[in-house]
Amino acid sequence: GQQLNQSPQSMFIQEGEDVSMNCTSSSIFNTWLWYKQEPGEGPVLLIALYKAGELTSNGRLTAQFGITRKDSFLNISASIPSDVGIYFCAGPNAGGTSYGKLTFGQGTILTVHP
């Protein structure tokens, strides 16, 4: 099946630093989604990307849909302690029906030191 590989697996940064994480796939995705999960909660959608090459921002977050449709990155600028959590990339399986079968990456664990 389709797989998404995220890197890095974890990051330990100081408050105020910028963060960059990415997601790659061996197959094409037509949509890229970035979710954040905080402890004890469900994933929350941060940014959705629907077109190759698209660059979208949501406050301090910026994400891009790679031209090849096989990768995406998420940047967080000027990190703050509440950015702590696990960041997942996800995408609907291509080819078949997309009734909700999202494939998730393994996640990037972000720790922000004040």
Added chain:
Amino acid sequence: EPEVTQTPSHQVTQMGQEVILRCVPISNHLYFYWYRQILGQKVEFLVSFYNNEISEKSEIFDDQFSVERPDGSNFTLKIRSTKLEDSAMYFCASSVEPAGAGELFFGEGSRLTVL
């Protein structure tokens, strides 16, 4: 803000017992899903449900699993005879449009512990 609600938040059960996890999706949503997350691992798709029937299911969703929308508001996941490896966080989600075309809203999850 409307949200997906799940009950119970945590259930502990003995191996072999039946478990029902309940979800109330957002009221105007049409697509409903169950995902699970084993501790420390990624979120995995179980099943999607639309128009009162299963649209798609993963290989994890075997004969021990079933879903039901018994009334206009609830969406349930039943595990007939739980196994140790069913221990996980189970997330319900719903959306107005199919995933990939729109946003999936996730509930806070139900933690299942099988002893």
